[in-house]
Amino acid sequence: EALYHVPAWGAGYFHVNDSGHVAVRPLGPNGPSIDLLEVVARLRSQNVHPPFLLRFQDLLRTRVTQLNRAFRRAIAETGYANTYRGVYPIKVNQLREVVEEILEAGLPFSFGLECGSKSELLATLPYLDRDDMLLICNGCKDRAMMQLILAGQRLGKKVIPVIERMAEFQLLLEVLEDRTLPPVSLPAAFGIRLRLSATGSGLWSESGGETSKFGLSLAELLGLLDHIADNHSALSLQLLHFHMGSQIAHLKQVQEAVAEATRIYARLRKRGLGITYLDIGGGLGVTYEAGNPEAPGSIDYTLDDYARAVVATVQQVCNAEDVPPPVLISESGRALTAYHSVFITEVLDTRSRHYERPSWADGQHHALLEALHQLYELAASEAPLALHERLETLRHQVNQAFREGALTLEQKATAEQLYWATCARLCERLPQAPEALQDLPDPLRQLPTQLADHYLCNFSVFRSLIDHWAIGQHFPIMPIHRLDEPPSRRGILIDLTCDSDGQVRDFVTPVGEKHTLELHPLRPGEPYYLGFFLMGAYQDIMGDQHNLFGRVTEAHIYLDEDEPGNFYVELILPGATVEEELAQVQYYPNDLERRMNHLIQEKVRTGFIRPREGVDLLELYRRILRTSTYLEH
Numbered sequence: 001e002a003l004y005h006v007p008a009w010g011a012g013y014f015h016v017n018d019s020g021h022v023a024v025r026p027l028g029p030n031g032p033s034i035d036l037l038e039v040v041a042r043l044r045s046q047n048v049h050p051p052f053l054l055r056f057q058d059l060l061r062t063r064v065t066q067l068n069r070a071f072r073r074a075i076a077e078t079g080y081a082n083t084y085r086g087v088y089p090i091k092v093n094q095l096r097e098v099v100e101e102i103l104e105a106g107l108p109f110s111f112g113l114e115c116g117s118k119s120e121l122l123a124t125l126p127y128l129d130r131d132d133m134l135l136i137c138n139g140c141k142d143r144a145m146m147q148l149i150l151a152g153q154r155l156g157k158k159v160i161p162v163i164e165r166m167a168e169f170q171l172l173l174e175v176l177e178d179r180t181l182p183p184v185s186l187p188a189a190f191g192i193r194l195r196l197s198a199t200g201s202g203l204w205s206e207s208g209g210e211t212s213k214f215g216l217s218l219a220e221l222l223g224l225l226d227h228i229a230d231n232h233s234a235l236s237l238q239l240l241h242f243h244m245g246s247q248i249a250h251l252k253q254v255q256e257a258v259a260e261a262t263r264i265y266a267r268l269r270k271r272g273l274g275i276t277y278l279d280i281g282g283g284l285g286v287t288y289e290a291g292n293p294e295a296p297g298s299i300d301y302t303l304d305d306y307a308r309a310v311v312a313t314v315q316q317v318c319n320a321e322d323v324p325p326p327v328l329i330s331e332s333g334r335a336l337t338a339y340h341s342v343f344i345t346e347v348l349d350t351r352s353r354h355y356e357r358p359s360w361a362d363g364q365h366h367a368l369l370e371a372l373h374q375l376y377e378l379a380a381s382e383a384p385l386a387l388h389e390r391l392e393t394l395r396h397q398v399n400q401a402f403r404e405g406a407l408t409l410e411q412k413a414t415a416e417q418l419y420w421a422t423c424a425r426l427c428e429r430l431p432q433a434p435e436a437l438q439d440l441p442d443p444l445r446q447l448p449t450q451l452a453d454h455y456l457c458n459f460s461v462f463r464s465l466i467d468h469w470a471i472g473q474h475f476p477i478m479p480i481h482r483l484d485e486p487p488s489r490r491g492i493l494i495d496l497t498c499d500s501d502g503q504v505r506d507f508v509t510p511v512g513e514k515h516t517l518e519l520h521p522l523r524p525g526e527p528y529y530l531g532f533f534l535m536g537a538y539q540d541i542m543g544d545q546h547n548l549f550g551r552v553t554e555a556h557i558y559l560d561e562d563e564p565g566n567f568y569v570e571l572i573l574p575g576a577t578v579e580e581e582l583a584q585v586q587y588y589p590n591d592l593e594r595r596m597n598h599l600i601q602e603k604v605r606t607g608f609i610r611p612r613e614g615v616d617l618l619e620l621y622r623r624i625l626r627t628s629t630y631l632e633h
């Protein structure tokens with residue numbers, strides 16, 4: 001557990017049980033636990049094989065309840081004279097079952113939704129089955145979207161368009177003035193996204209601050225006030241919104257932004273604007289790292305700290321300005337969804353370098369090989385950096401000699417083995433702790449990664465771990481079993497894509513940089529499963545089709561209330577098949593099969609293959625078209 005830093009990122013939802021397996025506690029630290037290996041075994045018995053994504057729907061519900069309760073507690077503690085009304089931004093994970101689960105768990109708290117595009121608007125509007133639910137409409141809007149939003153208001157729903165740019169305000173006015181459209185209910189409620197001075201930090205910080213993509217500057221906002229005053233019977237500014245970017249690292253950054261936005265709210269209230277809502281956007285983070293709050297995927301606060309800081313800051317500013325406090329809205333997505341899904345893959349194969357020193361063989365003598373043998377001897381005693389430099393020089397000489405025809409294949413092979421054996425010897429002398437490695441010069445620091453085993457896993461980084469590839473985000477990854485056995489290898493993970501970026505070579509660490517993962521050697525005939533954790537936010541939906549690897553199979557797992565510790569699989573959503581994936585790029589099975597048959601029949605006609613073989617071959621092609629895009633193992 002400690003080796004993989006489970007207590008730091010697991011937040012009480014994950015632990016290692018007595019069998020040495022990772023287990024999930026969907027209700028939190030004191031609740032019942034589900035053994036992940038048992039889930040894998042159950043699915044395999046139903047002929048569902050990794051890679052797959054497990055969704056622990058109870059965990060999703062737990063997070064919704066915890067978020068709402070945290071705000072309720074903070075409101076009660078501070079005596080805040082208004083309420084909290086969270087919305088779920090579906091961009092974080094749009095899967096219908098995820099959204100429905102969140103809405104169901106959020107029912108006692110009148111939890112609402114946020115949409116950021118046309119498709120998301122159309123997906124969310126029909127879910128407003130209670131009039132008190134909020135739908136916050138962020139993102140760029142066109143005329144039709146604005147009409148639909150206002151039509152939603154006409155239905156008595158709290159659908160609030162958030163104006164992101166000045167041109168969007170014009171659009172709102174035009175739609176309101178268009179007499180050819182069905183009447184809307186007036187005044188039309190709308191919100192404004194603020195471009196604050198306060199910024200976050202880290203991988204997502206560009207969403208906030210004065211140079212961010214969205215939002216109105218203060219000058220633009222003031223410019224709008226006259227329009228609003230002139231059209232007060234048609235327009236009602238009800239909401240101020242800001243979003244600092246996902247995964248805000250420090251609570252202080254939250255407090256600064258909230259204070260700035262509340263000050264704007266208060267000053268506008270004093271000018272007579274009846275703003276009801278202050279929407280603080282997303283950004284509530286989760287810890288993906290090993291406990292050091294300075295590591296890039298870490299945060300320095302808890303859910304309760306966040307809620308308390310927001311409520312107290314708004315309260316303070318409103319008291320100081322003597323205005324009534326607003327209804328608080330947050331658009332937390334990552335914090336609700338990250339924990340609930342775990343991706344499971346199977347290791348298909350490993351590749352280790354041979355670090356043994358090759359013996360002298362007849363006919364292999366060569367001055368370069370002798371020099372390499374000498375360096376191997378010195379690797380135990382000489383200064384590592386100087387020795388590494390000499391080793392690299394020799395390696396270049398060997399490569400050049402081979403290109404010029406001066407070395408045999410055997411000599412070149414021996415030289416390569418000697419090179420790696422010497423590197424391994426050098427590596428043994430380096431400090432093992434990541435923090436000590438970080439201070440070494442580059443060539444030495446890279447040695448452990450260069451010497452690591454390659455674990456070929458049945459997955460695509462681009463499909464299932466896109467933020468690792470795109471922005472270098474770390475995700476907790478570890479074996480889900482054999483944890484009662486110390487891992488004896490160090491590896492990096494290689495995926496199935498034909499792309500050298502399709503690797504995971506950065507892992508969770510307390511110091512922010514660790515390039516290998518402790519793993520077990522494979523045992524013949526026994527599967528070895530790895531779990532990728534905190535996968536529920538953004539990864540599913542943003543993954544792409546590189547090399548045409550498709551959506552993985554999903555299983556939705558629930559706690560069995562009648563039998564604590566047991567679980568049931570409620571739903572299996574099959575992953576994409578090869579034919580479905582091909583259809584996305586305009587290859588259709590009928591056409592492909594016809595072409596394939598044409599190739600085969602030509603060979604049958606000329607007698608190159610027998611007709612029976614032709615039939616079998618076509619059948620093989622057809623069968624594979626209907627299988628998963630991942631490898632069958």
Ligand code: PLP
Pocket residue numbers: 089092114138207243245246247281282283284331332333334335537
């Ligand atoms: N609201 C807006 C406007 C966003 O752009 C985002 C995503 O970055 C979110 C909410 C969700 O943020 P998070 O997942 O950090 O809670």
